Amino acid sequence: MGHGCHGRQYDKSFQTDAIFFQALSLSYVTVDHEMLESVPMRSPQIFQLSRKQNKAVVRFHLSPSHVLTCTQPTLTTWPCTSRLCKLPLSMASRIAFGSLRAAARPRALAALPRALSARSMATNPPPPSERASEIIEKLPSSPSLVTKTGTALLGVGAAAAAISQELYVVNEESIILIASIIVFTYIGKVMREPYVQWAEGHVQRIKKILNDARAEHTGAVKERIESVGQMKDVVSITEALFALSKETAKLESETFVQQQKVTVASEVKAVLDSWVRYEQSLKEAQQADLTKSVIDKVLFSLQDEKTQKDILSSAVAEVEQLVKSKAI
């Protein structure tokens, strides 16, 4: 499981003075023995190392007299039992730490797995062919190589013609021009990223302030709406309370009138009652007088003998009557 030579897949054979492999384990960095059997190997060196992914890329320097001809696109295998290709863990680690110390920056280390997957030669400068193609890519034209060549040729030709025809005179001002272009480009490149970050930070801060203010305002309006909403029945309640208070006042006045009436009536009743009591007492006094006078008259008449005789005779007559009638 590894990348082929220089991280590329080759259909044809190629020649190289160093080969690169990527292995999955640190314990044994293995290389296909068929390829290396005939190659005298010098100083195997851990080229890139990622402990996180447990991967290593190993570079074997080959002696100049043994230029390697490689016919297989993928050169490493795993597992491999070839004795020739095995590197013990201690050795691999020792070499690896040496390489790590050189590239000990955390950012570089973090970017390592990505670089490993993207390109097995991340710390190596790109091959000249790639660099050249990058420069060609930068030329302004449609992607075809013909027009790019045309642009480059036209540019160089135009510059040469301008100089030869003295349309453009190369003098000390040209030095200032070149130097200015270099300085302006450098300043532009150096300043661009921090400036963009600073500007973005400011813009985001202003956006945040405005959004916060908007949210706060919305919240305040909502709160106000809610507080006003709580008072939505206030008119009907007030009207009801007013009607109730009116009714209460009316009832109170009626009560007052009734109380007055009751008071008058009770007053009248008291007067009448006292009158009745007076009349009653007067009557009682008269009756008592009458009774007394009757009793006195009867007692007086009883003292008269004739009366006593009449009574006695009537009583005898009655007894006789009763006897006759056999009532006793």
Place this chain on the structure above:
Amino acid sequence: MFIFNLFLMNNLYILSPLSQFEVVNLIGIDAPILGHLHISLTNLALYSIFIFIVVIGLHVYANNDSKLIPNKWSISLESSTASLNTMVKEQIGIQSEKYFPFIYSLFFYILIGNLISNVPYSFAVTASGVVSLGLSFTIFIGVTILALSIHGVKFFAFFIPAGTPLSLVPLLVLIELVSYLARAVSLGVRLFANIVAGHTLLKILSTYLFKLFSGNIIVAIITLIPFAIFLALIGLELAVSLIQAFVFTLLVCSYLRDAIELH
């Protein structure tokens, strides 16, 4: 003879490094009418127009359509406005709002003028004595009129420091007067001398570098070392452009404060 002349032209005739500051006519009308009419567009006028266009263009472009949230351009303008406003407030005080537009315009005029002069083949407007000294004299006269209008006759107390013995008053008034008048010159000369010195230095060095680069290949390669220093000097010139614009406006603020407060 012609070849000899050409040889002279190519090898012996070197333009003065100060020739870049010469004001020349580009287009002109020179007609024998209306009392011999003469109107011309000089390189100074042309670059003044460029400055005007760039300043206006920058402000129109960076206005960001008057949106509340700034973009990357307008935030730079807002930031510089805030910085200038802080400076003017610190210098002038509570009346700073009245003078801020003037200081702001002055700063951007000088800054853009200085920066445009750093473009190769261009002309340095602020390296012209007419412009720099014209600006400084105009400001000096304006500031003096302002001080007289605010304080009237009391303005002349400015020339007598507090607690001066009477016997020393004539001498000190003379010294203070000279010092006050020198402001008019020093303000303009500072700007103009800095820009002239920087551009002249670059011109002289570039002439040497050109001669060295034109030699054989080894000399040309070795010349890359002084060329690196030359690059640094161009960077320095850019910094000087900014610093001189700032210093000029800072001193104008200081003079305005003197005129308003009289010490």
